[in-house]
Amino acid sequence: MVTPDLRRAVPRTDALLADPRLAEAAQRLGAPVVKRVVREAQQRCRDGELAPHEVAEAAVAALPAASTSLHRVVNATGVVVHTNLGRAPLSPAAREALDVAAGTVDVELDLVTGRRGRRGAAALQALLDQVPEAQDALVVNNNAAALLLTALALAPGREILVSRGELVEIGDGFRIPALIEASGARLREVGTTNRTHLHDFADAVTERTAFVLKVHPSNFLVTGFTAAPSIAELATLGLPVVADIGSGLLAPHPRLPDEPDARTALREGADLVTASGDKLLGGPQAGLLLGTGELVQRLRRHPSARAFRVDKLTLAALEATLRGPQTPVAAALAADAADLRARAEDLAARIRADSRTPSDALLSVVACRSAVGGGGAPGVEFDSAGLALPEAAAALLRQPGPRLVPGSESPLVPVLGRVESGRTVLDVRTVTREDEAAFVATVAWALRELAR
Numbered sequence: 001m002v003t004p005d006l007r008r009a010v011p012r013t014d015a016l017l018a019d020p021r022l023a024e025a026a027q028r029l030g031a032p033v034v035k036r037v038v039r040e041a042q043q044r045c046r047d048g049e050l051a052p053h054e055v056a057e058a059a060v061a062a063l064p065a066a067s068t069s070l071h072r073v074v075n076a077t078g079v080v081v082h083t084n085l086g087r088a089p090l091s092p093a094a095r096e097a098l099d100v101a102a103g104t105v106d107v108e109l110d111l112v113t114g115r116r117g118r119r120g121a122a123a124l125q126a127l128l129d130q131v132p133e134a135q136d137a138l139v140v141n142n143n144a145a146a147l148l149l150t151a152l153a154l155a156p157g158r159e160i161l162v163s164r165g166e167l168v169e170i171g172d173g174f175r176i177p178a179l180i181e182a183s184g185a186r187l188r189e190v191g192t193t194n195r196t197h198l199h200d201f202a203d204a205v206t207e208r209t210a211f212v213l214k215v216h217p218s219n220f221l222v223t224g225f226t227a228a229p230s231i232a233e234l235a236t237l238g239l240p241v242v243a244d245i246g247s248g249l250l251a252p253h254p255r256l257p258d259e260p261d262a263r264t265a266l267r268e269g270a271d272l273v274t275a276s277g278d279k280l281l282g283g284p285q286a287g288l289l290l291g292t293g294e295l296v297q298r299l300r301r302h303p304s305a306r307a308f309r310v311d312k313l314t315l316a317a318l319e320a321t322l323r324g325p326q327t328p329v330a331a332a333l334a335a336d337a338a339d340l341r342a343r344a345e346d347l348a349a350r351i352r353a354d355s356r357t358p359s360d361a362l363l364s365v366v367a368c369r370s371a372v373g374g375g376g377a378p379g380v381e382f383d384s385a386g387l388a389l390p391e392a393a394a395a396l397l398r399q400p401g402p403r404l405v406p407g408s409e410s411p412l413v414p415v416l417g418r419v420e421s422g423r424t425v426l427d428v429r430t431v432t433r434e435d436e437a438a439f440v441a442t443v444a445w446a447l448r449e450l451a452r
């Protein structure tokens with residue numbers, strides 16, 4: 001029951017909006033966002049949940065941290081490239097580049113001559129410096145766009161040969177065969193699911209064949225009685241060979257021996273390589289095209305190329321990823337189990353100190369296994385270390401209550417782990433250095449909640 005007295009006591013909107021903290025938030029986040037949290041706090045007062053003098057404080061506490069409804073989260077799943085968590089987290093260098101590019105920048109201007117400059121030249125050069133086997137490069141919106149542009153530019157009204165073992169569904173219901181055929185080109189499937197031979201391709205070549213496509217099965221394994229011609233063999237057919245390597249490794253990775261890379265594919269005879277920027281390369285969403293000068297030029301000149309063009313933010317982040325220090329993805333792949341164990345022990349000690357509760361029964365350091373994820377290297381797992389908590393911790397960690405715990409420096413951030421064998425495991429391999437403070441604060445908060 002709301003008494004008339006209480007209704008009168010609810011602080012007025014204009015008085016609340018004059019609170020310096022809410023006024024500052026209106027500048028930063030926009031007035032509608034602040035008005036909404038004020039209205040909600042007033043309603044809680046009317047409902048008797050808050051005393052009138054608590055309304056301003058509650059509105060401040062309910063302010064979102066940023067004007068995007070995306071939430072920063074900590075990836076403790078142990079899946080290095082996690083599609084649901086935005087694939088690759090960017091390096092500090094790439095984030096800084098994004099900040100620069102967010103304003104007005106010389107993306108198509110030569111500051112020395114004052115004339116128009118070539119868009120994205122620095123990012124393309126960074127790519128070519130790392131892949132000297134490529135004569136030219138082009139960057140588009142994602143790998144799907146790279147494939148579609150390739151089909152549009154190189155195979156209009158013609159045929160593309162592909163092995164039946166490589167008709168891949170990428171995820172979310174999208175299939176490479178359907179994507180390619182959306183260009184109007186015809187996909188001609190050869191061989192069988194498990195075995196395709198060079199002669200299957202050779203038998204299918206006609207004057208209508210535009211190119212041969214080799215797609216890396218990046219999210220599944222075909223094992224047992226299998227065969228597929230190599231790029232080097234396909235190159236003997238006398239047709240252009242386009243290799244979709246998927247993950248975006250530019251050079252061989254010592255820990256991922258079966259994952260294809262751009263340099264090797266080109267050296268073996270691929271004329272064009274397509275890949276994603278935000279998988280194992282560890283950069284922004286992008287589609288990389290690397291290959292012969294002639295083919296890349298045909299793609300660049302195709303009218304649809306403009307529709308696949310990347311923005312200045314992508315160019316900036318990609319260049320910084322390529323030129324900058326080790327990416328978080330590379331660091332996660334490189335970490336060895338003994339170092340991860342030491343890091344898990346260190347994080348556990350910090351969490352115990354921070355939680356200020358007897359938490360030994362609730363928190364332990366355990367061995368676990370990490371995966372590369374949707375980004376590539378299907379079936380590959382690494383020994384890792386993590387923190388084990390009760391199963392009930394998973395939901396708390398996903399939605400930590402207050403944004404800022406009194407007395408704690410770090411805001412609480414949703415921490416995503418995995419539930420296995422009745423406990424929540426937080427794999428430290430995928431927790432970046434930048435995430436550590438928020439990770440410690442949030443897990444400590446969850447332990448306090450569980451101990452109550």
Ligand SMILES: *Cc1c(COP(=O)(O)O)cnc(C)c1O
Pocket residue numbers: 142143144145168170215216217218219244245246247275276277286287375
């Ligand atoms: C991931 C993937 C794609 C799709 O790449 P996007 O950058 O997500 O468009 C295409 N082909 C292969 C082999 C892949 O692994």
